[in-house]
Amino acid sequence: MDTTLFQSSAPGELVRIANGEFAFVPAPLPTTMALGPEQYTLMARAAGAIGEIRGLTAPELVSTPSVLLRPLQREESLRSSSLEGTHATPEELLLFELGPTDAASERDPVNRWREVHNHDLALQQGENLLESAGLTLWTIRALHQTLLSGVRGQDKSPGKLRPRQVFIGSDHRFIPPPPELVPELMESLIEWWSDSDDEAPPLVRVFLFHYQFEAIHPFLDGNGRVGRLLFSLMLAKWCGLDRPWLYLSAYFEAHRDEYFTGLHTVSVRGDWIRWINLCLRAVVAQGADTARRIRRLIELRKNWLQAVQAGKLHARTLKLVDPLFERPIVNVPLAQEILGVAYNTARKDLDNLVTIGVLSLMLHADQRTYIAHEVMRIVHGSDR
Numbered sequence: 001m002d003t004t005l006f007q008s009s010a011p012g013e014l015v016r017i018a019n020g021e022f023a024f025v026p027a028p029l030p031t032t033m034a035l036g037p038e039q040y041t042l043m044a045r046a047a048g049a050i051g052e053i054r055g056l057t058a059p060e061l062v063s064t065p066s067v068l069l070r071p072l073q074r075e076e077s078l079r080s081s082s083l084e085g086t087h088a089t090p091e092e093l094l095l096f097e098l099g100p101t102d103a104a105s106e107r108d109p110v111n112r113w114r115e116v117h118n119h120d121l122a123l124q125q126g127e128n129l130l131e132s133a134g135l136t137l138w139t140i141r142a143l144h145q146t147l148l149s150g151v152r153g154q155d156k157s158p159g160k161l162r163p164r165q166v167f168i169g170s171d172h173r174f175i176p177p178p179p180e181l182v183p184e185l186m187e188s189l190i191e192w193w194s195d196s197d198d199e200a201p202p203l204v205r206v207f208l209f210h211y212q213f214e215a216i217h218p219f220l221d222g223n224g225r226v227g228r229l230l231f232s233l234m235l236a237k238w239c240g241l242d243r244p245w246l247y248l249s250a251y252f253e254a255h256r257d258e259y260f261t262g263l264h265t266v267s268v269r270g271d272w273i274r275w276i277n278l279c280l281r282a283v284v285a286q287g288a289d290t291a292r293r294i295r296r297l298i299e300l301r302k303n304w305l306q307a308v309q310a311g312k313l314h315a316r317t318l319k320l321v322d323p324l325f326e327r328p329i330v331n332v333p334l335a336q337e338i339l340g341v342a343y344n345t346a347r348k349d350l351d352n353l354v355t356i357g358v359l360s361l362m363l364h365a366d367q368r369t370y371i372a373h374e375v376m377r378i379v380h381g382s383d384r
Contacts, residue, residue: 001175009270012215015178017165023175024267026185026215029192029208032199033272042280046203049287050235053245056294065243068297070326071379072290076247077119078380080228083253088116090380091362094329095369115151119225122146126233127244135193135230137186140218143229147222155220161186162220174264176217185216202238206231207279211266228252235283246290251282296378297325304358311356316341317349321358328372328379329362 003014003022012026035043062068078088088096088109096113103110122143129139145159157163161182168174177185189212192198198205213227228249236244252259255278262278265271304321316339323338324330335346350370353359359370 001172005268007269010268011266011270011272017175017178021172021175023165023177024215025177025181026212026267028188029212030200031192031195033204033208033276035201035204035276036273039273039276039280042277042284043201043203046280046283046287049284049291050239050241050246052291053287053294054241056291056298057241057243057245059242062298064322067301067322067325068294069243069245071297071328071375072245072247072293073123074120075379076232076249077116077123079247079249079253080225081116081119083228083249083256083259084224086112086115088112090376091329091371093117093120094327097327098329098331098334098369099366111151118147118149118151119229122226122229123232123244126229127236130233130237135190135234137183137190140186140226140230144219144222144226147225147229156222157220161218164220166217166220168217174267176215182216182218186218189213189216203235203280203283204276206234206238207276208272209234210279211263211275214263215267245294246283246287248279248282248286250289251286255282293378297375300374300378301325307356307358308353311352313352313356314349317352320349320353324358324372325375328375329369330359330372331367331369 001022001024006014006024010024011030012024014022015025017023056062057065057068059065074090074093078090078093081088092109092113093116096110096117100114100117101110103114125146126139126143129142133139141159141161148156148158162179164179166176168176189209192212193205193209200208210227210231213230214223217223219226232244232247235241235246235248239246258278262271262275266275301321304324305318308317308321319339320330320335323334327334330350332343332347332350335350336343339346339349341349347368350359354361354370358372360373362369362371
């Protein structure tokens with residue numbers, strides 16, 4: 001790590017570790033933050049974007065939130081994993097969910113699919129944990145346990161704080177604190193988050209927490225994914241959303257260099273404003289994007305319900321509509337489970353949905369499998 005980059009304004013100190021290198025130990029986060037007109041303008045726009053999502057997803061308007069939330073969570077899992085170099089397509093992930101399998105080797109693509117799937121599970125788990133237990137070190141470790149359970153590599157230590165020094169980048173571009181300091185630093189971070197006397201705006205507090213978590217780097221692996229997962233959960237809890245509707249990884253992936261550089265420049269020279277501006281722009285952009293997608297999903301659901309009725313399909317077919325938003329790839333056994341009918345009846349109902357344009361048959365699938373292309377395009381496509 002190039003210690004000459006660290007200026008006197010850096011929010012922490014350098015401590016010597018083995019081999020003559022130095023690690024960066026972040027200081028406790030500030031309880032106030034001097035913001036200027038640019039930040040307040042961006043915060044107003046961010047609040048407007050969050051308010052729009054809140055209006056679209058109000059409980060009186062959305063009776064089954066999972067119809068809209070699950071596809072957004074799955075997309076976040078794909079994008080956050082991609083930021084860390086773990087790539088899977090939406091189709092691969094959904095097919096894996098239909099029939100999870102164990103990897104046959106280290107190079108088996110099933111490894112990638114399971115990692116992304118675990119992220120999706122951790123997102124769902126995290127909402128429940130924060131509601132029931134609050135933000136604690138145990139909560140964070142539980143999410144890490146879910147994220148890394150059963151994945152490739154024998155050295156992940158799921159759910160455990162790292163027992164040794166780690167280095168970021170092959171050139172040791174950044175070296176986080178020594179392992180013996182990690183428990184105390186994490187407890188200090190959680191205590192800071194729980195401080196009701198903090199004067200920083202809630203949005204800014206979420207941004208500061210994310211920086212500090214990544215600077216501490218408490219685990220051997222999965223820090224970025226856990227950090228962004230917490231980011232989304234905190235945005236919901238502290239910004240007036242009833243569920244975690246807003247996810248930022250797509251923006252961070254599109255501005256990957258700016259995201260990682262933003263984190264680094266806080267460490268080396270305390271450039272909080274650059275980091276805050278980036279995060280505010282992410283909230284504005286992703287807020288607008290999320291609202292757009294939610295509107296399109298709501299309209300599509302309305303059209304599908306009308307199409308089922310206009311096509312004079314059996315009334316039970318309506319029971320398949322909402323699950324197709326939550327899982328837009330379906331096979332006959334899953335339809336059987338949803339409808340509680342025999343195999344041939346479920347297959348006929350799915351084929352009828354193909355006839356009216358709701359579903360299409362997937363090519364090259366191991367068994368008869370159907371896909372809702374319109375949901376996939378809205379949630380995962382470039383035309384979203």
